[in-house]
Amino acid sequence: MFEQTTTKRETMTTNSTLFQRTKVRVTDTVQATVPVDRVIQSVALTLKAKRLAGMMKALRFEERPIPDPADVPLEEIDVSNPFMNRQGQWYPYFARLREEAPVHYQPKSPFGPFWSVTRYADIQAVDSNAEVFSAEPYIVLGPPPFNAEMFIAMDPPKHDVQRRAVQGVVAPKNLKEMESLIRERVQDVLDNLPTDRPFDWVERVSKEITGRMLATLLDFPFEERHKLTYWSDTISGSADATGGTTHQDELFPAAVDLARNFTALWHDKAARRAAGEPDGFDLITLMQTSEDTKDLIKKPFEFLGNLTLLIVGGNDTTRNSMTGGVLALNRFPDEFEKLKADPKLIPNMVSEIIRWQTPLAYMRRVAKRDVHFGGQFIRKGDVVLMWYVSGNRDERKFENADDFIIDRKNARNHMSFGFGVHRCMGNRLAEMQLRILWEELLERFDRIEVIGEPSYVQSNFVKGYSDMQVQLTPKPVREQTPVRVEATSGA
């Protein structure tokens, strides 16, 4: 511990960790008595005061051209640069790290020091070892500004209890009930797309379908569903946490708004159920009817944490896979022909899309003790990033890993859902949404052509698109036999 020189940055990090811990203690005490939106507001004020007093600085990023990886000394490589994806540099940088430094240390990024694990097998080993590599206190690189309690950032056994309480909403049994509803909503979106001019696929398709899905899952007022997307983008775009564009001052009003809306939704739902409304299969009903969670509203930070997790987890991920799939088929046009010739490939293609896109680039862990790993010595307390985006392109695991191959044999082995206890809870929902989308697209369109280049999101966490222009060509004659891959009842 002591051989390290203490720099100013490290002092700041220690202070902010201490502050984080104090904040947790205070919020735990306060949240039982004070409305949660007021608590968030007070956290916002405290942070602002600290900034004004010069005790901390909110991060802001300015884009500069990133040099090619070969021109950068190994020890200076910083893959946390939020413009890596936009400039097409992530993959070449990770290719170099996988070859030359598969467990790599970056000592002085804007987010503090961190290790990068970039090979498939190493990532799987870290992800499966919750005893050594903790998901606490958060899973993005930088600190989230307020401490919502999410089970994605909890270790067992607390994690298991909390996850079990809510996972039913996206469990396959529940999804089967929802499949026809989801399909109708996808059909409605696709039937209203323009075919006489290019349009933004991100806005009209990817955001729209995921927004509708989230509103359905949460039984959130359908006409206000855009709020869900807005909150999710604002929170996951935190500059301090992921290098995004959301400044602290914008983030807190969004969090307060989210807290108010969901508290109201909970009470509204309780009142409707008390008045005799039959139980739905949405998350709030599920929480209110489960012994473990029926009083969750009394622990507002846990309540909000779980909701935020579902909103963010179900938003960027599926959305960017919906855009990424179209882009992939445009980059590899032979695969689109292959798909049209054999629509039974859709389920495997869905896995390949999720591999090729990898909508969340990494998850963060903290070493709970000193550990030798991949030829390196990782100290207790060190931050370790598992770069799924790199593992999914590891040639040791995937042949011609950069190519998009819809009938790839081991596409299902992709690591975008993570491995171990934190494996994505919504994986089956994501697969189902993408499968339905492609079944319905194939029924309607002959060509789905990307016009120009898409715009990319600024982030080191969300690997996504902000805009992608697409021109659709409808099929000349609607086929009589619909493309359905799985024989599902009633769908």
Added chain:
Amino acid sequence: MGTITFVEHDGTPHQVELEDGSSLMELATNHGVPGIDGDCGGEASCGTCHVIVDDAWITTTGTRTDLESQMVEMSPECGPNSRLACQLRASPALDGLTVHLPEFQM
């Protein structure tokens, strides 16, 4: 070396030849038994090769390890005989084994 039977949730049986040294997950995926995914490739870290060992066989196979429990206990269909097929090695002792598949893999 004998056979093992995977019974789908709807009752459809699939008989597969035992191959010494393979895991039951590999046997199932190599023979196209529906309902076994094996997404993590056999590391007990995805929980998608959940099987329920027939009561008559549980003393032969043994109950699940802590490693398996971590993943499989998150499934609502987990029971006392639940195992991950990737952690069960084929051997002559398992000739005639029957395992049941859950309705859904997580």
